[in-house]
Amino acid sequence: MTAKPSRDAGQAPRYWYQDAPVPLHARLLSGLYGRVIALRRWLYRDGRRSRHPGVPVIVVGNITAGGTGKTPLTIALVQRLREQGFTPGVASRGHGRDAAAQARWVDADTDPRLGGDEPLLIAARTGVRVRVDRDRVAAAMALVEAGCDVVVCDDGLQHYRLARDIEIEVIDGRRRYGNGRLLPAGPLREPVERAARCDFHVLNMGDAAGSDPGAEAGEGAGFGQWPMRLRCGQAIPLLGGRPRPLTAFAGQRVHAVAGIGDPERFFAMLRGLGIAVVPHAFADHHDYQAADFEFGSRLPVLMTEKDAVKCAAFRTELHYSVPVDAALPEAFWVALTERIAAR
Incomplete structure (x- = not known):
């Protein structure tokens, strides 16, 4: 059985970025x-061990x-x-x-x-x-x-x-x-x-x-x-179909999934668009299983592109990828x- 993410999953130790001993x-x-x-x-130091x-x-x-x-x-x-x-x-x-x-x-x-x-x-x-x-x-x-x-x-x-x-x-x-x-x-x-x-x-x-x-x-x-x-602006259905503007989720509750180095950045991005985020932070490069998405409520699930590429086997109509462009x-x-x- 796949373990559920804890509150601190995917998060760096407090003392790395906060005032903690x-x-x-x-x-x-x-x-x-x-x-x-x-x-x-x-x-x-001299480059002799390196190859070009x-x-x-x-x-x-x-x-x-x-x-x-x-x-x-x-x-x-x-x-x-x-x-x-x-x-x-x-x-x-x-x-x-x-x-x-x-x-x-x-x-x-x-x-x-x-x-x-x-x-x-x-x-x-x-x-x-x-x-x-x-x-x-x-x-x-x-x-x-x-x-x-x-x-x-x-x-x-x-x-x-x-x-x-x-x-x-x-x-x-x-x-x-x-x-x-x-x-x-x-x-x-x-x-x-x-x-x-x-x-x-x-x-x-x-x-x-x-x-x-x-x-x-x-x-x-x-x-x-x-x-x-x-830059982000669309949510791409994992099952295919027409993209939805992220603004369409404003005022709604969604499950937000991020297994990246800084999950809070993704959650904050969605909140900035007026989306009510239920955050689910996983460790970076997490190997997703279907059980990871048993959240107990049928809300849309917005996830990063990096997470979405690992969820093809159990995607549903609720799952969306949020692409970003630099x-x-x-x-x-x-x-x-x-x-x-x-x-």
């Missing part, structure tokens, strides 16, 4: 973790654990590259797939247990070649052999064996770097100083709510922090294109 064991482990990653950075696939490599990632909006940005990046005449491909580790799953190509029909939820979503939204492999160098090489002339690495800042030309750090605009401590005492995979070496810093500001991201470019010039808004200032795309050309 950090347990002693977490501080001790954080010190050990810091020494390990420092050694790893030293081993790759021979085409431009763009890495989209973050230095914090959990979701910051990397997947929407990756989708937007791939779509923009295609519009500019490139043939991009996406290399991913495929977090959340079965541990025994082998390297493979991912398309819209791939079992998410074999391909991973985020790679499956990227493939379905963009139609580009997506390769999942624990070895991102091997994934990049496979993409180049398949005809890709740009490799986009989804969530790969810490995978130093893959040499890269451009690094894009994605930052959660609400939570930022939390308490500034390394795992597990805090949310950081690497010290904050590591972020300074990235070429671009994209600040996820959350729901667009009708705003123009270009009006908030502010620090954009000079590769500062570029604002990114997540919107950034046009100046960001111009600066990125110029940087690619320089490579």
Whole structure:
């Protein structure tokens, strides 16, 4: 029987992002973790242990654990590259797939247990070649052999064996770097100083709510922090059919399901549209079962796209996917294109 999500499912420890004491064991482990990653950075300091696939490599990632909006940005990046005449491909580790799953190509029909939820979503939204492999160098090489002339690495800042030309750090605009401590005492995979070496810093500001991201470019010039808004407006029935505007759910109670790094961001987005949310937070990359949706009341169920790709086997007329699109200032795309050309 599948366990129901608890109130804290999918949530980071309180001391990561709130004013709460950090347990002693977490501080001790954080010190050990810091020494390990420092050694790893030293081993790759001169680039001789890294391999380059021979085409431009763009890495989209973050230095914090959990979701910051990397997947929407990756989708937007791939779509923009295609519009500019490139043939991009996406290399991913495929977090959340079965541990025994082998390297493979991912398309819209791939079992998410074999391909991973985020790679499956990227493939379905963009139609580009997506390769999942624990070895991102091997994934990049496979993409180049398949005809890709740009490799986009989804969530790969810490995978130093893959040499890269451009690094894009994605930052959660609400939570930022939390308490500034390394795992597990805090949310950081690497010290904050590591972020300074990235070429671009994209600040996820959350729901667009009708705003123009270009009006908030502010620090954009000079590769500062570029604002990114997540735009949503429709609910897509999982059984097929005409999309419904999210505004049609305003004033109604709905079950909201999110198994992402920061479920509260999704719930807040729906509340901002006047929807009465009954929240159900699951752990990131949760493997959904039909029993997870036995909520005891027949209300519409709104879920993220990342969750929806794992629910095809038990979808009903009550289930909807809420797609989001990343919107950034046009100046960001111009600066990125110029940087690619320089490579």
